[in-house]
Amino acid sequence: MASTELSETGTNRYDIFDCSVARTLEHVGERWTFMVLRDAFYGIRRFDDFQASLGVARNILTKRLAKLVDAGIMRKEPYQEHPTRYEYVLTEKGRDLVPVLTSLLAWGDKWETENEPPVRLIHTTCKNVMHSQAVCSECGDEINAFNLHLDPVPQIVIERVVKAKLAAHTT
Amino acid sequence: MASTELSETGTNRYDIFDCSVARTLEHVGERWTFMVLRDAFYGIRRFDDFQASLGVARNILTKRLAKLVDAGIMRKEPYQEHPTRYEYVLTEKGRDLVPVLTSLLAWGDKWETENEPPVRLIHTTCKNVMHSQAVCSECGDEINAFNLHLDPVPQIVIERVVKAKLAAHTT
Numbered sequence: 001m002a003s004t005e006l007s008e009t010g011t012n013r014y015d016i017f018d019c020s021v022a023r024t025l026e027h028v029g030e031r032w033t034f035m036v037l038r039d040a041f042y043g044i045r046r047f048d049d050f051q052a053s054l055g056v057a058r059n060i061l062t063k064r065l066a067k068l069v070d071a072g073i074m075r076k077e078p079y080q081e082h083p084t085r086y087e088y089v090l091t092e093k094g095r096d097l098v099p100v101l102t103s104l105l106a107w108g109d110k111w112e113t114e115n116e117p118p119v120r121l122i123h124t125t126c127k128n129v130m131h132s133q134a135v136c137s138e139c140g141d142e143i144n145a146f147n148l149h150l151d152p153v154p155q156i157v158i159e160r161v162v163k164a165k166l167a168a169h170t171t
Numbered sequence: 172m173a174s175t176e177l178s179e180t181g182t183n184r185y186d187i188f189d190c191s192v193a194r195t196l197e198h199v200g201e202r203w204t205f206m207v208l209r210d211a212f213y214g215i216r217r218f219d220d221f222q223a224s225l226g227v228a229r230n231i232l233t234k235r236l237a238k239l240v241d242a243g244i245m246r247k248e249p250y251q252e253h254p255t256r257y258e259y260v261l262t263e264k265g266r267d268l269v270p271v272l273t274s275l276l277a278w279g280d281k282w283e284t285e286n287e288p289p290v291r292l293i294h295t296t297c298k299n300v301m302h303s304q305a306v307c308s309e310c311g312d313e314i315n316a317f318n319l320h321l322d323p324v325p326q327i328v329i330e331r332v333v334k335a336k337l338a339a340h341t342t
Contacts, residue, residue: 144266
């Protein structure tokens with residue numbers, strides 16, 4: 001992805017956006033990376049098992065795993081000596097990606113699935129088939145497009161959107 | 172991204188995965204696409220305003236907006252006649268991406284931000300600065316890497332992971 005954008009724009013302006021969504025996508029925005037994470041949540045740990053599951057070329061898998069280790073999302077743990085072999089395990093930072101994966105899953109199940117969802121999520125605490133919902137950390141109520149406000153509002157939004165709304169009210 | 176993968180693998184095996192995460196990333200996995208959505212949630216609607224906000228090349232922005240309209244995530248609405256000009260508005264399907272964006276934001280704020288997060292989310296219902304939390308749609312309790320189970324478990328996971336665990340228990 002990055003290389004495609006670079007060839008089109010000549011500069012990766014994206015990197016300089018001071019935005020946590022952008023920073024997160026730097027690490028997990030590549031689609032094979034998400035597939036690796038999905039398998040890691042299933043419990044897959046070894047290179048050959050990731051490879052067998054995903055059918056991805058070994059050189060791509062090597063790059064994606066190395067990137068996840070560099071980012072602190074997975075760590076390498078030796079499981080054999082002479083020669084030393086490693087497996088790849090999710091860190092706390094990696095396990096914290098659960099809401100990202102489950103929100104992608106919930107949206108895909110709702111909007112991109114014609115029949116039954118291909119994979120069902122079961123919450124082992126309550127034993128129900130469920131989907132992920134996003135709530136407010138403070139009051140526990142649902143968050144949605146109509147009850148969220150971002151602070152600060154970027155200058156461009158103030159200039160173009162807020163001023164336009166004010167103008168509409170005063171005419 | 173797709174073109175990069177294609178050149179590396181010769182085939183886009185990714186597309187054939189029967190997985191809602193994969194399907195969602197088909198639509199929203201491109202990073203500029205997410206930046207467009209972020210601005211749309213701020214209230215930006217017009218091509219020139221997206222362009223001024225993102226600093227993205229006009230040809231890329233045109234492609235990303237067209238893809239979002241094709242996917243039913245945004246729709247075009249005329250705001251001027253002679254000549255007709257359109258603005259781009261989030262649909263219900265687009266607004267339903269809030270949990271995807273807020274979970275990416277929450278993770279980035281926690282793990283990729285050294286000082287204060289650059290943007291704060293305020294829940295207008297309770298007026299608090301907050302972050303998005305993922306909970307179970309059925310019982311309302313937190314979901315995390317330790318209390319979720321996927322059904323069905325893919326064959327490769329049964330073969331490699333489950334059998335390995337059973338073997339460890341019986342020796």
